[in-house]
Amino acid sequence: MAETMIQILKTISEWAIPVLLVLIPTVGFLKKVKVYEVFVEGAKEGFNVAIRIIPFLVAILMAIAMFRASGAMDIFVSFISPVTDLIGLPAEILPAALMRPLSGSGTLGIITELINTHGPDSFIGKLASTIYGSTETTFYVLAVYFGSVAIKKTRHAVPAGLIADFAGIMAALFICQFMFG
Amino acid sequence: MLNYVWFGLIAIAFVTAMFTGKIPDLGTAAVSGAETAVNISLGLIGIMALWLGIMKIAEEAGLIRLLARLIKPVTKRLFPEIPPDHPAMGAMLLNLAANWLGLSNAATPLGLKAMEELQSLNKSEDTASNSQVLFLAMNTASITFIPATIIGVRVAAGSQEPFSIIATSLFASTCATIVAIITAKLLGRLPVFKKTNPNITPAKEAEK
Numbered sequence: 001m002a003e004t005m006i007q008i009l010k011t012i013s014e015w016a017i018p019v020l021l022v023l024i025p026t027v028g029f030l031k032k033v034k035v036y037e038v039f040v041e042g043a044k045e046g047f048n049v050a051i052r053i054i055p056f057l058v059a060i061l062m063a064i065a066m067f068r069a070s071g072a073m074d075i076f077v078s079f080i081s082p083v084t085d086l087i088g089l090p091a092e093i094l095p096a097a098l099m100r101p102l103s104g105s106g107t108l109g110i111i112t113e114l115i116n117t118h119g120p121d122s123f124i125g126k127l128a129s130t131i132y133g134s135t136e137t138t139f140y141v142l143a144v145y146f147g148s149v150a151i152k153k154t155r156h157a158v159p160a161g162l163i164a165d166f167a168g169i170m171a172a173l174f175i176c177q178f179m180f181g
Numbered sequence: 182m183l184n185y186v187w188f189g190l191i192a193i194a195f196v197t198a199m200f201t202g203k204i205p206d207l208g209t210a211a212v213s214g215a216e217t218a219v220n221i222s223l224g225l226i227g228i229m230a231l232w233l234g235i236m237k238i239a240e241e242a243g244l245i246r247l248l249a250r251l252i253k254p255v256t257k258r259l260f261p262e263i264p265p266d267h268p269a270m271g272a273m274l275l276n277l278a279a280n281w282l283g284l285s286n287a288a289t290p291l292g293l294k295a296m297e298e299l300q301s302l303n304k305s306e307d308t309a310s311n312s313q314v315l316f317l318a319m320n321t322a323s324i325t326f327i328p329a330t331i332i333g334v335r336v337a338a339g340s341q342e343p344f345s346i347i348a349t350s351l352f353a354s355t356c357a358t359i360v361a362i363i364t365a366k367l368l369g370r371l372p373v374f375k376k377t378n379p380n381i382t383p384a385k386e387a388e389k
Contacts, residue, residue: 006344009326013282020287024235028242035238042237046230049293050222057218063190065214070194071201101321112334120340126349129335133328133350135357138321142183145317146309148293149300153308155377156368158182160314161321163364168322168357175352180345 049148056147060139064102073098089173090124097131101138101165108132127176135168225289232290236272245271259362260312262302262380269298273316280320283327292320305379311369318365322357325350 028035067073077094084094096110111128118124138161146154198204239245249256249270256273257265272295279288295316303310309317328350335343368374 003344006327006347009282013284013327013329016279016282016284017287021235024239024242024244027244028238031242033238033241038237038241039234041234042240043230043234045233046228046290047226049229049233049297050226053225054219054222057222058215059187061218061221062211062214063187063194065210065217066194066207067190069206069210070198070203072193072197075197108330108334111331112338115334115338120335120338121342121345125335125338125340126346129328129331129346130349130353132331133325133346134353136321136323139186141321142317144289145292145296145320146313149296149313151300151307151309151313152183153305153377154183155309155314156182156365156371156374157309157314157317158186160318160361160365160368164318164322164357164361167360168353171356172349172353175349179349 052150053144053147056143057140060143064106064139068103068106087170087173088177090127092118092124093127093131096128097169100131100135100169101162104137104140107137123176123180126180127172130172130176131169134172135165138162138165228286229290229293232287233294236275236291236294239271240268245275247271248274259315262310262312263299264302267298267302269295269302269312272298277319277324280323281326283325283329288323292316303379308377308379310380311365311378314369315362315365318361319358322354322361324354324358 025035025039028038073095076098077091081091081094085091089097092114096107096114099107099110111132114128115125120126120129138158142154142157142161146152146157194207195204198207236245245268246266249266249268252270252274253265256263256270260270263269272291276288276292276295279285279291296313299310299313299316303313326347328347331346331350332343335346369378
């Protein structure tokens with residue numbers, strides 16, 4: 001049952017893009033849209049959007065890279081691990097959880113290492129996998145999405161994103177304890 | 182907010198590095214971070230152009246408005262600032278759908294298109310609207326049915342049940358999304374954030 005579900009989902013995700021790339025121009029063509037001209041018109045913006053993001057992303061990634069290089073993360077981990085022990089979050093997971101909102105590639109690195117050391121089907125391996133799959137890299141999304149429209153004053157986006165990340169990690173811990181614990 | 186976070190990261194990095202003896206690494210890290218940022222941005226050009234082109238056709242063909250109308254019952258509650266059949270709604274739905282399917286290459290351009298549409302309704306040039314914050318929060322918590330990257334890592338590590346984490350990821354990301362929506366909505370009502378809302382009179386927005 002679960003296997004067939006997964007197979008169906010996989011097929012959908014493999015077909016989705018090719019189908020959209022044909023379907024949308026087809027509907028446009030039938031509705032007498034000048035598909036080629038309109039495509040080019042829209043695509044022109046792609047360059048500008050990508051360029052607009054650069055300063056925002058440089059600012060964020062530079063600060064995060066410095067933070068990671070300084071070793072501050074390790075100190076932070078030892079500082080709050082007594083608290084996370086109380087709720088049953090394995091100490092090994094903590095760096096991955098803290099890295100999640102900051103850096104996607106950083107988290108993937110930590111998690112790959114955890115999976116390889118503890119085994120993919122161990123509790124830690126499954127929890128780490130779940131945490132990676134449960135939220136996005138908040139600061140990256142923030143820089144790219146707001147950067148593309150030149151938004152500098154982000155108001156409550158940072159706290160909302162971080163609280164959601166925290167909720168995602170707590171939910172991951174809860175469901176993994178429930179299902180695999 | 183980002184001013185504090187950004188400065189905090191740099192300041193903490195510097196002070197910590199003084200004690201850990203990693204001061205020389207900081208400069209290298211900053212430069213390589215900047216390079217990564219540029220590579221990511223430039224790498225987006227092709228895929229951005231492709232999806233913005235397709236989206237423009239979808240817009241002219243009326244498909245985006247059609248999508249927007251389909252999800253009206255949900256979106257008019259989530260995004261009261263946005264006129265219900267505005268193209269922003271259609272673009273947001275496509276972005277979320279791409280996220281659900283784990284199509285991150287398509288999700289980003291579609292999300293940026295949605296942001297641009299939301300920006301066209303924002304009175305401020307540099308301050309996020311409530312809708313933009315909510316959309317962003319939903320994206321940072323993004324629900325995924327197929328976390329392809331991590332499944333790949335699990336398979337490579339010789340997992341007997343590489344897919345066993347699909348259900349747990351789905352649960353966790355759904356919880357994160359619900360919390361994201363509630364938090365974005367509630368925080369938006371706090372005086373400190375309400376004060377900076379660039380679109381205090383949402384009724385007038387609809388006339389635009």
